Amino acid sequence: MPANVVKTFACAAIAVVLAIAVSWTFIDSTSLVRWNGTSTHVATVVASALVR
Secondary structure: OOHHHHHHHHHHHHHHHHHHHHHHHHHHOOOOOOHHHHHHHHHHHHHHHOOO
C-alpha cells in the first residue's frame, strides 16, 4: 500500500482510539482515569511519530 494510505489509516485509528478513551472517561471517570491517561499518551507518541 502507498505510504499515504497507511498514514491516513493510522491517523484514523488513533482518532477512533482517542474518541473511545474520551467516551469511556465520561462514562466512568474514576476507574478508567489511569487507563485513559496511558492510552492518550501512547496515541500522542504515535501521532507525533507519524507527523514527523
